[in-house]
Amino acid sequence: MINKSTHSNIKPFLLKPTGKDYLWGGSRLNDDFDKNIDMSPLAETWECSTHKDGPSYVASGEFIGMTLAQVLKEHPEFLGTHGNDNGELPILIKFIDAKKDLSVQVHPNDDYAREFENGQLGKTEMWYVLDAAPNAKLVYGLHHDVDKEVFRKSIENGTVEKYLQKVPVKKDDLFYIEAGTIHAIGEGALIAEIQESSNLTYRLYDYDRVDKNGKKRELHIDKALRVANLKSSAEPKQPLRVLKYRQGCASELLCRCKYFEVYRMLVNTERCRKLVGYQADSISFRVLLCINGCGSVQTEDGDSFGFFKGDCIFFPANSMKIRIHGKAQFLDVRG
Numbered sequence: 001m002i003n004k005s006t007h008s009n010i011k012p013f014l015l016k017p018t019g020k021d022y023l024w025g026g027s028r029l030n031d032d033f034d035k036n037i038d039m040s041p042l043a044e045t046w047e048c049s050t051h052k053d054g055p056s057y058v059a060s061g062e063f064i065g066m067t068l069a070q071v072l073k074e075h076p077e078f079l080g081t082h083g084n085d086n087g088e089l090p091i092l093i094k095f096i097d098a099k100k101d102l103s104v105q106v107h108p109n110d111d112y113a114r115e116f117e118n119g120q121l122g123k124t125e126m127w128y129v130l131d132a133a134p135n136a137k138l139v140y141g142l143h144h145d146v147d148k149e150v151f152r153k154s155i156e157n158g159t160v161e162k163y164l165q166k167v168p169v170k171k172d173d174l175f176y177i178e179a180g181t182i183h184a185i186g187e188g189a190l191i192a193e194i195q196e197s198s199n200l201t202y203r204l205y206d207y208d209r210v211d212k213n214g215k216k217r218e219l220h221i222d223k224a225l226r227v228a229n230l231k232s233s234a235e236p237k238q239p240l241r242v243l244k245y246r247q248g249c250a251s252e253l254l255c256r257c258k259y260f261e262v263y264r265m266l267v268n269t270e271r272c273r274k275l276v277g278y279q280a281d282s283i284s285f286r287v288l289l290c291i292n293g294c295g296s297v298q299t300e301d302g303d304s305f306g307f308f309k310g311d312c313i314f315f316p317a318n319s320m321k322i323r324i325h326g327k328a329q330f331l332d333v334r335g
Contacts, residue, residue, distance in 0.1 A: 014311060024102055049089070091333065102186075104182060104206070108122045120198055120200060128291075192331055203220050264329065
């Protein structure tokens with residue numbers, strides 16, 4: 001059980017990501033978010049992660065230079081009363097730049113992953129569309145029910161795309177991708193992804209592409225077909241979203257599931273004397289991912305640091321109250 005004592009001297013801190021150079025990536029994460037990561041292409045940045053495949057690093061405050069995993073292992077109380085004693089972050093937050101189509105894929109649920117993938121977590125995720133080309137689409141499930149063996153043969157003979165439900169996407173759309181849903185992000189989409197802390201991906205189809213070494217990427221058809229939902233999926237509809245206003249700030253709920261809650265928060269204190277207050281409670285950590293704008297964070301004891309578009313700020317549970325000044329949009333993520 002996590003210690004419930006108050007840690008009012010604990011301050012939020014900036015994170016620095018690990019980058020990924022998958023073959024479908026582009027350059028927007030460096031161009032738009034100034035990530036300054038020497039990769040081309042730069043497909044993903046893992047902004048808030050304790051996963052071994054892509055850790056994030058503390059970029060401000062007393063823990064600077066440490067991985068977030070190291071900090072949380074030393075201070076599991078930073079996760080809150082919903083955390084775990086080994087200090088593992090239950091979620092992972094990414095930016096994704098799809099210059100080309102991602103593979104058609106599926107993720108297992110927790111039960112399957114624990115039994116067949118050495119106790120790992122499954123992967124349910126949420127996408128928030130930051131930008132999209134005029135004709136951008138994504139794959140979300142299937143048009144109609146498909147028999148497993150028929151679907152397998154369609155993968156083998158290259159006709160699988162006829163079964164895939166392709167959905168147009170535009171800026172500010174959001175999609176909830178439950179484990180087991182066949183899916184793919186399409187060319188021209190810039191995405192913020194909130195997911196379970198997992199890197200389990202089973203590729204079903206990859207358009208017969210080859211990597212920089214001239215080799216096709218591995219497919220995981222048997223595993224994928226064990227976990228994939230081959231029933232028809234209703235075309236996803238954008239949920240009703242209601243902005244709630246208070247002085248200098250507005251917020252709306254984007255997604256609530258058993259793994260995470262995500263809000264969009266708009267801050268504008270440029271002409272406001274009263275700055276926006278923000279704090280993580282004892283129940284959970286919180287994360288602010290800046291998706292537009294810039295500003296500064298001021299702590300109760302007088303310290304401050306700036307943030308810019310693309311920055312990620314981690315708030316340990318029970319960290320001291322801060323005030324935000326500036327004009328910015330955030331994804332406000334709670335475990």
